[in-house]
Amino acid sequence: MGGALHARPVTIVGGGVAGLTAAIALRRRGAQVDVLERAPAITEVGAGLQLSPNALRVMQALGLLPALDAVSLPSRAVVLREAAGAQVVRLDLARHRPGAPFRLIHRARLIEVLEQSAREQGVTIHLDRTVEIPPEAPLLIGADGLHSRIRAALNGREVPFFTGQTAWRAVIADDDDTPEAQVFMGPGRHLVSYPLSGGLRNIVAVLETRDWRDEGWSHPDDPANLRGAFAGFGGPVPGWLARVDAVHVWGLFRHEVASRWQDGRMAILGDAAHPTLPFMAQGACMAIEDAWTLAACLDATPDQPAALARYESLRKPRAARIVAAANDNARNYHLTGPKRLAAHAALRLGGKLAPGAILSRFDWIYDFDPVTEMS
Numbered sequence: 001m002g003g004a005l006h007a008r009p010v011t012i013v014g015g016g017v018a019g020l021t022a023a024i025a026l027r028r029r030g031a032q033v034d035v036l037e038r039a040p041a042i043t044e045v046g047a048g049l050q051l052s053p054n055a056l057r058v059m060q061a062l063g064l065l066p067a068l069d070a071v072s073l074p075s076r077a078v079v080l081r082e083a084a085g086a087q088v089v090r091l092d093l094a095r096h097r098p099g100a101p102f103r104l105i106h107r108a109r110l111i112e113v114l115e116q117s118a119r120e121q122g123v124t125i126h127l128d129r130t131v132e133i134p135p136e137a138p139l140l141i142g143a144d145g146l147h148s149r150i151r152a153a154l155n156g157r158e159v160p161f162f163t164g165q166t167a168w169r170a171v172i173a174d175d176d177d178t179p180e181a182q183v184f185m186g187p188g189r190h191l192v193s194y195p196l197s198g199g200l201r202n203i204v205a206v207l208e209t210r211d212w213r214d215e216g217w218s219h220p221d222d223p224a225n226l227r228g229a230f231a232g233f234g235g236p237v238p239g240w241l242a243r244v245d246a247v248h249v250w251g252l253f254r255h256e257v258a259s260r261w262q263d264g265r266m267a268i269l270g271d272a273a274h275p276t277l278p279f280m281a282q283g284a285c286m287a288i289e290d291a292w293t294l295a296a297c298l299d300a301t302p303d304q305p306a307a308l309a310r311y312e313s314l315r316k317p318r319a320a321r322i323v324a325a326a327n328d329n330a331r332n333y334h335l336t337g338p339k340r341l342a343a344h345a346a347l348r349l350g351g352k353l354a355p356g357a358i359l360s361r362f363d364w365i366y367d368f369d370p371v372t373e374m375s
């Protein structure tokens, strides 16, 4: 099987993680790929990302692991802590899944690796090209993110709802590169931090609030608001927050997974198909999985409508399950009162008696191999 993509023209709207990974995966199978990106340059204001083994298997198949390893750090553990800093449980990722690492990377470095590979392989990237109405291409891929035009063309107008949570993100200079993610859990708020390569540290802080915030990643805020909201936190948090001099804030909205992913000519992937709350750190990872599966389905048969229908049927249930898991995690981090004490005690005990059991809850996310699934 395979070969159906040879010399086929493909137009991709959006040059983010989903669009560029799809461009590489399609090009490697012989397609003629054009990417239309609205930004005048592929530059990134994003912060850190955690890449889990499910996505890294795709990166390996695309030959991108050495380039990614050079600009990312391994992540060996996730440490859950009380707001004051005391450890609740340490989840040892490296021991639970030896040989299948997690990586911590600045989103800008990931985009650079993808863009360079796409260009080297002969993908044509057209910058400064905002798509308002889906172009009449025979195969059109919508990788145009949260407010996707292609999703709207397939599904009509949809209205997301505000979750009552806002999030700040910041990157600070920090020479502590202990390769683990730390989660500090307080009533109605939590803060996640991990190191990035190049002496940087990523901070994401989430607060339950009634204040409505715009959706989107790029709204600047006063660092004093972040410091105020997390003033009661201890451990290293006050020191980190004291060093924040630029911060962005955004409202967390819940979107349904798109009900229609394709119509035989157009298909969507990444945030265009399934925007997620950030609490499973799977937004970029799902986009990378989608890209591989989409290219493999299209390459397996010249029957484009059948290939796109297969792609949708393979990807939609998994995306919906991950988005639901991220919604649940939002609640778990923010418990208050007796529920919080009970949950933390259970985690502490679980961490002592059966640490693997806590991690095994998400084996279905991290052990998934999109590459062998399609081979």
Ligand SMILES: Cc1cc2nc3c(=O)[nH]c(=O)nc-3n(C[C@H](O)[C@H](O)[C@H](O)COP(=O)(O)OP(=O)(O)OC[C@H]3O[C@@H](n4cnc5c(N)ncnc54)[C@H](O)[C@@H]3O)c2cc1C
Binding pocket: 013, 014, 015, 016, 017, 018, 019, 036, 037, 038, 039, 044, 045, 046, 047, 048, 049, 050, 107, 129, 130, 131, 132, 143, 144, 145, 146, 147, 148, 149, 169, 217, 218, 269, 270, 271, 272, 278, 281, 282, 283, 284, 287
């Ligand atoms: C600026 C930014 C920062 C982020 N930071 C984080 C983070 O810190 N942690 C995290 O977990 N996730 C973050 N995310 C989300 C995460 O990166 C996404 O879940 C994941 O990258 C999915 O990528 P995507 O390619 O589907 O969408 P996006 O990354 O949103 O990419 C969509 C691309 O399409 C382009 N585009 C949109 N509309 C049009 C149009 N009409 N015509 C042409 N081009 C268009 C956009 O300019 C963009 O380049 C961030 C996203 C953005 C945009």
